[in-house]
Amino acid sequence: MRLFRKEGATIQIISFPGEDVEKGDYLKITDSTGKNLIVQVIDIEYANIPGILEELLRNHNNSLVQGEDVDPFEVANHIAFIQDAHLLICKIRAIDVQGELVHASSWLPSRTKARVKRLTVDQLLASDKNSFMTHLGATTRRKDIHIDVRALDGALNIITGKKGTGKSHVSKLLVLSLVSNGAPVVVLDLNGEYTGLNRDASGKPNSYQDKILVLTPGKNFKLTLNQLNIRVMLSILVNTLHLPGTSAREFKRIWHYLNERNALTLTNLGEAIRDWKCNQHVRDALFSRYYTLLHSGLLTDQAACTSLESELAKIQHGGGVIINLRDTSLTNRYIVVEYVLAKLIELLTKRRLRSIFLFAEEAHLYLRETYWNDIVTRMRHFGAFTTFVTNQPDTIRESIYRQADSLFLFNFTSSHDLETISRASKIDSETIKSVARDLPPHHCLVLGNVVNDFPVVAKIRELDVLAMGETRLFFSESQGSS
Numbered sequence: 342m343r344l345f346r347k348e349g350a351t352i353q354i355i356s357f358p359g360e361d362v363e364k365g366d367y368l369k370i371t372d373s374t375g376k377n378l379i380v381q382v383i384d385i386e387y388a389n390i391p392g393i394l395e396e397l398l399r400n401h402n403n404s405l406v407q408g409e410d411v412d413p414f415e416v417a418n419h420i421a422f423i424q425d426a427h428l429l430i431c432k433i434r435a436i437d438v439q440g441e442l443v444h445a446s447s448w449l450p451s452r453t454k455a456r457v458k459r460l461t462v463d464q465l466l467a468s469d470k471n472s473f474m475t476h477l478g479a480t481t482r483r484k485d486i487h488i489d490v491r492a493l494d495g496a497l498n499i500i501t502g503k504k505g506t507g508k509s510h511v512s513k514l515l516v517l518s519l520v521s522n523g524a525p526v527v528v529l530d531l532n533g534e535y536t537g538l539n540r541d542a543s544g545k546p547n548s549y550q551d552k553i554l555v556l557t558p559g560k561n562f563k564l565t566l567n568q569l570n571i572r573v574m575l576s577i578l579v580n581t582l583h584l585p586g587t588s589a590r591e592f593k594r595i596w597h598y599l600n601e602r603n604a605l606t607l608t609n610l611g612e613a614i615r616d617w618k619c620n621q622h623v624r625d626a627l628f629s630r631y632y633t634l635l636h637s638g639l640l641t642d643q644a645a646c647t648s649l650e651s652e653l654a655k656i657q658h659g660g661g662v663i664i665n666l667r668d669t670s671l672t673n674r675y676i677v678v679e680y681v682l683a684k685l686i687e688l689l690t691k692r693r694l695r696s697i698f699l700f701a702e703e704a705h706l707y708l709r710e711t712y713w714n715d716i717v718t719r720m721r722h723f724g725a726f727t728t729f730v731t732n733q734p735d736t737i738r739e740s741i742y743r744q745a746d747s748l749f750l751f752n753f754t755s756s757h758d759l760e761t762i763s764r765a766s767k768i769d770s771e772t773i774k775s776v777a778r779d780l781p782p783h784h785c786l787v788l789g790n791v792v793n794d795f796p797v798v799a800k801i802r803e804l805d806v807l808a809m810g811e812t813r814l815f816f817s818e819s820q821g822s823s
């Protein structure tokens with residue numbers, strides 16, 4: 342390989358036939374100064390040599406013309422060798438000055454003396470093997486990739502890619518790695534996909550049996566009015582059930598009245614609304630919301646039901662609470678998420694919970710607009726660290742991508758989606774567009790803190806857990822039964 346040209350942050354290297362280089366590979370360019378330029382191959386093109394077109398056309402003609410090739414100086418082989426040369430388009434990632442990595446420097450190696458060698462990923466990623474290292478998968482060259490789960494601490498992460506590429510899979514891997522390292526995790530599980538994490542692929546309980554707790558709203562997860570404080574209740578009524586302001590004020594009075602008498606039950610609430618001295622419109626508005634809540638199946642008067650607080654206490658030293666939102670109606674989903682987030686904030690601010698890792702799948706389907714910023718800024722300060730998983734990158738705002746510490750990017754073919762991510766992410770857009778377009782399923786481009794800011798293409802390892810949430814196909818079932 343020979344160093345050829347530099348344009349901005351792009352370095353072009355000529356590679357000759359027989360030199361095995363792939364997209365995503367890292368190269369080290371060394372000269373006699375002792376410094377090394379670390380670059381990553383983001384695209385491979387043919388080397389454009391002057392006269393190549395004529396040469397290719399002439400070769401084609403030769404095969405049509407009868408006769409003997411005369412090559413007295415034996416240059417044909419050399420010409421073929423040069424014609425097959427590749428141009429590697431590389432991005433500068435760092436400069437290694439005597440073992441220390443510098444991310445910004447204007448140093449350039451000598452073009453005549455430089456030697457270019459391939460670097461393996463494990464030479465770049467955190468080399469100290471500690472107990473926090475988790476096996477993520479392998480590089481395209483089958484070298485294992487380990488990441489330090491502590492890089493997820495205090496961080497905002499995004500997992501995105503097109504449908505069915507393996508986003509939920511890597512998210513499950515991260516959840517289990519955090520749990521096995523003693524961290525508490527809450528998953529807002531839209532499709533009930535994480536409910537099988539406590540069983541192995543054959544359905545038998547695994548080592549996470551006692552650590553992964555599944556809460557299904559309306560079944561083993563119901564709320565009493567006492568568990569819902571007035572702030573959460575009003576937020577549900579106003580934001581989810583669109584209760585007007587005047588009625589909300591009246592509701593607050595009714596709530597306080599019952600609370601003072603220690604009589605907060607669903608039956609009492611219904612009776613109080615019926616007997617309360619207020620305008621008929623207000624009463625109608627309150628009744629309609631009361632019945633919605635009553636029929637949601639989420640509320641109960643039985644105090645013995647599971648409380649989120651007690652479940653969270655069980656996972657303080659490592660474990661996951663899966664909020665299974667599958668088969669939950671849209672309104673109920675909003676109510677449950679509103680409650681869960683409010684409860685988390687309350688426990689974190691009162692320091693009853695040190696910190697929590699929150700995983701949210703397709704959050705735009707249940708997260709209120711105003712909560713997005715809250716989650717990434719305010720809640721983060723209190724100790725809630727979120728990972729968003731989505732196949733629609735434009736549902737996450739640009740400002741959120743900018744704050745993301747790590748990004749797990751799976752294949753995208755739509756240039757609109759790639760544009761959205763590349764515009765907002767910290768890494769250059771060429772890398773994202775060029776690498777993400779060619780990623781096979783189950784492979785992802787990992788960017789950010791977890792990989793020390795060295796973008797790496799990883800084939801995510803398999804997991805021995807019960808896969809749930811697979812798309813139920815019509816033909817496979819009907820064929821099986823015939």
Ligand SMILES: Nc1ncnc2c1ncn2[C@@H]1O[C@H](COP(=O)(O)OP(=O)(O)OP(=O)(O)O)[C@@H](O)[C@H]1O
Pocket residue numbers: 502503504505506507508509510511732783800801802803804808811
């Ligand atoms: N690294 C992997 N090794 C083995 N199987 C995998 C891997 N990644 C994903 N799978 C399998 O591929 C299928 C699709 O993966 P997954 O559900 O994670 O995709 P997704 O991107 O979340 O899809 P969707 O957009 O539908 O949510 C699943 O059956 C999963 O078990």
Ligand SMILES: [Mg+2]
Pocket residue numbers: 508509510
């Ligand atoms: Mg998924």
